[in-house]
Amino acid sequence: MKHYTIKDIAKKLNVSISTVSRAFNDKYDIKKETKELILKTAEDMGYIPNPIAKKLSQKRSLNIGVVVPEFINEYYSEIVIALQEFLISKGYQVLVMQSDENEEQELINAQTLINNMVDGLIVAPTTGNRNMKYYQDRIKEGYPIVFLNRIEESVPVSKVVFNNMKWSFFATEHLIRQGYKKIYHLSGYKDLSVSYERIQGFKKAMNKHHIPKENYKIIETGLLAKEGMEVIEDLIYHHDVPDAFFCVNDMVALGAIRKLKDNGYKVPEDVAFVGFTETRMAELVTPQLSSVKQPTFKMAKKAGELLIERIEDENAPIETIVMNGEFNIRQSSVRESSIL
Amino acid sequence: MKHYTIKDIAKKLNVSISTVSRAFNDKYDIKKETKELILKTAEDMGYIPNPIAKKLSQKRSLNIGVVVPEFINEYYSEIVIALQEFLISKGYQVLVMQSDENEEQELINAQTLINNMVDGLIVAPTTGNRNMKYYQDRIKEGYPIVFLNRIEESVPVSKVVFNNMKWSFFATEHLIRQGYKKIYHLSGYKDLSVSYERIQGFKKAMNKHHIPKENYKIIETGLLAKEGMEVIEDLIYHHDVPDAFFCVNDMVALGAIRKLKDNGYKVPEDVAFVGFTETRMAELVTPQLSSVKQPTFKMAKKAGELLIERIEDENAPIETIVMNGEFNIRQSSVRESSIL
DNA sequence: AGTCATTTCGGAAACGTTTTCGGTATTTTT
DNA sequence: AAAAATACCGAAAACGTTTCCGAAATGACT
Numbered sequence: 079m080k081h082y083t084i085k086d087i088a089k090k091l092n093v094s095i096s097t098v099s100r101a102f103n104d105k106y107d108i109k110k111e112t113k114e115l116i117l118k119t120a121e122d123m124g125y126i127p128n129p130i131a132k133k134l135s136q137k138r139s140l141n142i143g144v145v146v147p148e149f150i151n152e153y154y155s156e157i158v159i160a161l162q163e164f165l166i167s168k169g170y171q172v173l174v175m176q177s178d179e180n181e182e183q184e185l186i187n188a189q190t191l192i193n194n195m196v197d198g199l200i201v202a203p204t205t206g207n208r209n210m211k212y213y214q215d216r217i218k219e220g221y222p223i224v225f226l227n228r229i230e231e232s233v234p235v236s237k238v239v240f241n242n243m244k245w246s247f248f249a250t251e252h253l254i255r256q257g258y259k260k261i262y263h264l265s266g267y268k269d270l271s272v273s274y275e276r277i278q279g280f281k282k283a284m285n286k287h288h289i290p291k292e293n294y295k296i297i298e299t300g301l302l303a304k305e306g307m308e309v310i311e312d313l314i315y316h317h318d319v320p321d322a323f324f325c326v327n328d329m330v331a332l333g334a335i336r337k338l339k340d341n342g343y344k345v346p347e348d349v350a351f352v353g354f355t356e357t358r359m360a361e362l363v364t365p366q367l368s369s370v371k372q373p374t375f376k377m378a379k380k381a382g383e384l385l386i387e388r389i390e391d392e393n394a395p396i397e398t399i400v401m402n403g404e405f406n407i408r409q410s411s412v413r414e415s416s417i418l
Numbered sequence: 419m420k421h422y423t424i425k426d427i428a429k430k431l432n433v434s435i436s437t438v439s440r441a442f443n444d445k446y447d448i449k450k451e452t453k454e455l456i457l458k459t460a461e462d463m464g465y466i467p468n469p470i471a472k473k474l475s476q477k478r479s480l481n482i483g484v485v486v487p488e489f490i491n492e493y494y495s496e497i498v499i500a501l502q503e504f505l506i507s508k509g510y511q512v513l514v515m516q517s518d519e520n521e522e523q524e525l526i527n528a529q530t531l532i533n534n535m536v537d538g539l540i541v542a543p544t545t546g547n548r549n550m551k552y553y554q555d556r557i558k559e560g561y562p563i564v565f566l567n568r569i570e571e572s573v574p575v576s577k578v579v580f581n582n583m584k585w586s587f588f589a590t591e592h593l594i595r596q597g598y599k600k601i602y603h604l605s606g607y608k609d610l611s612v613s614y615e616r617i618q619g620f621k622k623a624m625n626k627h628h629i630p631k632e633n634y635k636i637i638e639t640g641l642l643a644k645e646g647m648e649v650i651e652d653l654i655y656h657h658d659v660p661d662a663f664f665c666v667n668d669m670v671a672l673g674a675i676r677k678l679k680d681n682g683y684k685v686p687e688d689v690a691f692v693g694f695t696e697t698r699m700a701e702l703v704t705p706q707l708s709s710v711k712q713p714t715f716k717m718a719k720k721a722g723e724l725l726i727e728r729i730e731d732e733n734a735p736i737e738t739i740v741m742n743g744e745f746n747i748r749q750s751s752v753r754e755s756s757i758l
Numbered sequence: 759a760g761t762c763a764t765t766t767c768g769g770a771a772a773c774g775t776t777t778t779c780g781g782t783a784t785t786t787t788t
Numbered sequence: 789a790a791a792a793a794t795a796c797c798g799a800a801a802a803c804g805t806t807t808c809c810g811a812a813a814t815g816a817c818t
Binding site for chain 1: 466473474481489490498502503511512513514515523526527530533534535672673675698699701703
């Protein structure tokens with residue numbers, strides 16, 4: 079059951095391998111009948127072209143690599159799904175590697191994909207990030223890369239980002255306008271660019287409404303429910319539970335809510351919540367969770383488009399796309415929960 | 419900035435390319451000093467070996483392909499993470515492709531990975547599945563494949579599966595023992611092997627406890643929250659809401675719970691719930707959701723082990739591993755919610 | 759000093775394609 | 789009917805490695 083090659087086909091039909099090759103890539107001169115004959119016997123023999131050899135002699139693979147920091151948090155799952163949907167429609171296949179929020183793994187992932195000759199790379203960097211030199215070098219060589227979220231400004235490359243600051247500002251202002259006096263922000267990792275930007279939005283809202291410093295606080299957390307729970311434990315211990323929380327994402331919010339409920343607090347009556355990067359859970363939990371929805375599909379598609387432009391035209395302009403979302407207000411952050 | 423090759427190194431040092439090659443794969447005879455010299459100058463020149471060429475002449479890539487049906491539902495995300503953790507520790511890199519529950523895409527994914535010369539494949543098939551012939555052919559050729567979940571018995575291949583029937587039986591029996599009289603099962607796609615097995619477990623429990631046929635029902639659904647909601651709408655419309663639901667997964671349960679709550683039902687006082695394939699949400703929602711936890715990490719690791727055995731030894735025995743989990747009882751399925 | 763074993767290396771084939779170049783055979787043009 | 793143009797095809801180089809085979813150099817042993 080060994081694999082046939084174009085040589086086998088050539089021998090069988092008494093033609094040259096170049097003719098066989100031509101039959102498969104019809105851009106070269108070949109008579110219609112011989113082409114059909116070759117294709118037919120290839121089919122019959124069960125010939126499968128070897129893409130490795132193809133890649134070695136050509137320079138494209140029609141594969142695209144995607145590196146994401148994690149996909150435990152639904153967001154990147156959606157990104158990948160959307161990316162794949164778009165890129166497949168353009169004739170590419172999508173190879174995904176996840177970095178587990180680990181910089182070194184991310185570097186290995188990017189290298190593995192590039193070494194496997196994917197035609198381009200879409201990277202959503204993990205927190206950190208000390209790999210920028212590697213990316214810079216590749217970009218200088220002309221390698222097509224597009225970044226998604228979590229961006230270092232230092233790299234001259236196309237990117238698609240969410241306007242975290244703006245929507246963080248809106249979400250925070252909403253809490254203020256609802257009359258909550260003491261509002262804490264559970265921020266995620268501070269050295270994560272998205273967290274940083276959301277912190278800026280939070281602060282901006284506080285400043286605009288002249289909230290005194292003692293009435294707000296920014297608490298660094300991770301991105302998981304567990305970490306939301308830990309913060310709440312700590313705050314309860316210190317008798318420092320505020321009126322409202324604005325959280326870096328839904329999972330942190332849900333963890334915090336769980337812990338508060340377990341300690342007899344009512345949400346939203348005692349403590350209000352707003353999440354971010356809305357997940358499907360926001361509508362399913364009780365109370366339903368207010369959250370900022372990111373246009374995941376649009377962002378992924380745009381990143382795909384930018385990458386393909388770059389692959390097909392080396393001089394395609396470098397663009398930075400800043401996207402907006404929507405803020406969905408639900409029961410978890412309104413004073414009179416009956417009005418919703 | 420063009421890429422250097424071993425030829426360039428050879429020319430620069432006045433040695434042959436075979437010597438250079440030897441320097442990198444130290445299994446062949448080479449003097450220590452020349453080896454070090456070569457490695458050093460290669461380093462200085464910024465030489466990057468071309469894995470495509472390597473794959474073409476060797477037959478291994480140290481890459482492993484993983485095909486999953488989706489990763490919107492946390493379960494396969496965890497599987498992939500665990501798989502990656504294990505396989506990386508064994509020196510492999512992991513390329514992931516997701517099929518979006520689409521058989522044709524799954525076939526393309528498997529082909530793409532195999533054609534890219536991954537050393538082996540781990541496949542969790544989508545519902546269906548008409549691709550078995552393709553897999554069978556590859557397996558006959560000696561290609562290392564391991565299946566995960568959702569298995570057709572027809573294929574002679576190593577597989578790792580969860581004992582769905584047993585734990586479905588336990589979960590159902592728990593509801594019966596709690597005194598719920600009318601219990602419906604939201605089953606997922608019936609032609610999905612895991613759904614089928616869970617249905618069997620459900621029926622077995624019903625038979626064992628002599629529940630009359632009019633007191634239970636199996637309702638086919640999808641795997642998403644939305645589909646749980648739709649079922650509830652329908653049941654409410656027909657005034658056919660039972661005492662308890664056993665659901666194919668947590669998302670369907672959460673969707674159903676949401677819809678019931680929106681219509682004034684109380685969970686678990688009016689309607690009890692048990693999920694399956696426990697997610698992190700089970701502990702976060704209110705009421706906390708009873709669910710069957712699958713040993714995701716163990717299953718993934720075992721699948722990885724089986725694959726590696728097979729890669730390294732063509733005659734490794736074919737094994738079917740059936741795994742067990744745990745049933746976590748929470749508020750959503752107990753009569754007196756105070757006792758928990 | 760001669761034989762033999764060992765270490766170290768170069769030449770070249772091989773992996774499976776694509777693609778350039780040039781050469782026939784065929785057709786069209788004059 | 790000769791010349792020119794075109795259609796078709798084969799030979800061979802190229803892509804960047806690994807690895808087999810044999811040769812040269814070195815060292816060990818009689």
